[in-house]
Amino acid sequence: RKEVEQDPGPFNVPEGATVAFNCTYSNSASQSFFWYRQDCRKEPKLLMSVYSSGNEDGRFTAQLNRASQYISLLIRDSKLSDSATYLCVARNAGNMLTFGGGTRLMVKP
Amino acid sequence: GAVVSQHPSWVICKSGTSVKIECRSLDFQATTMFWYRQFPKQSLMLMATSNEGSKATYEQGVEKDKFLINHASLTLSTLTVTSAHPEDSSFYICSAKGQGVETQYFGPGTRLLVL
Numbered sequence: 377r378k379e380v381e382q383d384p385g386p387f388n389v390p391e392g393a394t395v396a397f398n399c400t401y402s403n404s405a406s407q408s409f410f411w412y413r414q415d416c417r418k419e420p421k422l423l424m425s426v427y428s429s430g431n432e433d434g435r436f437t438a439q440l441n442r443a444s445q446y447i448s449l450l451i452r453d454s455k456l457s458d459s460a461t462y463l464c465v466a467r468n469a470g471n472m473l474t475f476g477g478g479t480r481l482m483v484k485p
Numbered sequence: 486g487a488v489v490s491q492h493p494s495w496v497i498c499k500s501g502t503s504v505k506i507e508c509r510s511l512d513f514q515a516t517t518m519f520w521y522r523q524f525p526k527q528s529l530m531l532m533a534t535s536n537e538g539s540k541a542t543y544e545q546g547v548e549k550d551k552f553l554i555n556h557a558s559l560t561l562s563t564l565t566v567t568s569a570h571p572e573d574s575s576f577y578i579c580s581a582k583g584q585g586v587e588t589q590y591f592g593p594g595t596r597l598l599v600l
Contacts, residue, residue, distance in 0.1 A: 417596070419593050420578075421591070463528065471587060472519075472531060472534065473589060475528040475529045475530075
């Protein structure tokens with residue numbers, strides 16, 4: 377079983393739609409969690425951190441549920457430029473990052 | 486913000502040759518650098534962690550004699566793929582972090598194609 381699991385998608389949504397991605401992690405000792413965005417043939421870029429209390433940044437909202445070891449990302453009012461692969465990432469105490477397989481989002485006009 | 490560069494961004498080589506990839510932190514001192522590999526349609530997999538002045542720590546399944554890592558200064562780490570073969574073709578990405586800082590900053594990656 378992968379340490380961080382995501383639905384690979386692709387999620388094909390029209391502009392303006394709301395889309396939600398889920399992620400589960402198996403290592404209960406993981407300390408911090410993040411969502412990264414990776415465009416085709418580029419390096420991953422940090423989108424936002426994820427907290428139990430929730431974290432909102434504009435159209436993006438991330439949530440962590442430690443009890444069920446579940447992380448979510450909600451994107452409202454999708455834009456064409458949101459098309460990318462979204463990576464769920466867990467960090468352990470040794471500061472090592474474990475990446476999920478990514479969820480591909482395609483926003484269409 | 487912190488900037489990490491990689492060189493080269495693209496490399497095509499013949500099977501059996503060795504390829505060196507450089508990872509540089511441009512505006513901060515990177516006490517730790519990480520090397521990742523990403524195959525098409527797969528996620529990033531950590532290959533090794535290197536601390537400045539120390540030997541790299543390799544992840545399980547990564548051959549240390551094939552993937553030589555040197556982190557001789559606080560701004561430069563190199564990954565050498567020795568005797569590269571077509572199955573080594575991949576996207577190699579480094580990241581770097583400074584002392585006491587949790588955030589890793591990623592380089593733009595190096596795409597390796599071994600013919």
